[in-house]
Amino acid sequence: MNDTPPPPEPDAPDTPVLELDAVSVVFAARHRGGTPVTAMDRVGFTIAAxxxxxxxxxxxxGKSTTGAIALGLRRPTSGTVRFLGAPHGRRGRAGPIQAVLQNPHWSLNPRLTVGDSVAEPLAAATRTRLRAHHRAVAGLLDQVGLPERFADRLPHELSGGQRQRVAIARSLITRPRFIVFDEAVSALDVSVQAQTLNLIRDLQHEHGFGALFISHDLAAVRYAADRIAVMHSGRIVELADTARFWNTPEHPYSRTLLENL
Known part of the structure; x- marks a missing residue:
């Protein structure tokens, strides 16, 4: 029996995976008489498959707040968020959207084996037992470059780079349409960062998911991203193809970021 979800239905041609249109998020003042904080100010962008x-x-x-909006974990104060052409939140979230965080300790249960951790999102989505998805887990471990025997190990038995590979495999098991990578390589050694970025690019080419890659590391973003959006004080001050941004940044804040590399 096939224990992976069926392939998602195709979307209408040219439908963005994620679309933000004039999205603002305002946090209430922390104390009486205080000033509300604008974390996002009319942010707009689209991400294609x-x-x-x-x-x-x-x-x-405002990067983290933007990530939370993209994941559907926070509602905007104003503006529109669409996922696959529909208002965000009206489609099941167990499969279409996943996240890979900075530290896999945050997403991997230390008491679960690697195999059970990878299977957990699919088991939750299909209401089946973790062990029922052995073949899907083995296939994904192979895709991220880990031997099948790793399925029986616990997270503490793996290196940081191996744990992040497990987190990536876990994010892919429900065949997501969109993944948020939030500082996904910043905790890794430089050589392991390069391997992980290559892995993400290869998996995206194979699976076709859209991605939001959030990072303070411009070198990693240059390698991972097709386009770059620069946030400053809650606003997108520049949005450009990666090559154009890197060679001829237009906004003074963008130039400052590049000068400080």
Missing amino acids: GQTLGLVGESGS
Whole structure:
């Protein structure tokens, strides 16, 4: 029996996987009489299937809030968010959207074996037992470059790079249409970063998911992204193809980021 979800139905031609249109997020003041905080100010962009948008900016610029909006974990104060052409949140979230975080310790249960951790999202989506998805787990471990025997190991028995590969396999098991990579390589050694970025590119080519790649590391974003969006004080101040941005950044803040590499 095939234990992976069926392939998703095709979307209408040219339908973005994710679309933000004039999205603002305002947090209430922390104390009485305080000033509300605008985390996102009329942010807009689209991400197509098979495309990666890199999101860069200093801490507090609004990147994390944008990631939460993309994942459907937060509602905008104003503006529109569409996923596969429909208002975000009206489609089942167990499969179409996944995330890979900075530290896999945050997403891998230390008491679950690697195999059970990878199978967990699919088991939850299909309401089946974890072990029922052995073949799907073995296939994904192979795709991320890990031997099948790793399925019986616990997270603490793996290196940081191996744990991140497990997290990536876990994110793919439900055949997502969209993945948010939030500082997904920043905790890894430089050589392991390169291997992980290559892996992400290869898997995107094979699976065709759209991606939002959030990072403070411009070099990683340059390698991973087709386009780059620069956030500053809650706004997108520049949005350009990666090559154009890298060679001729237009906004002064963008130039400052590149000069500080």
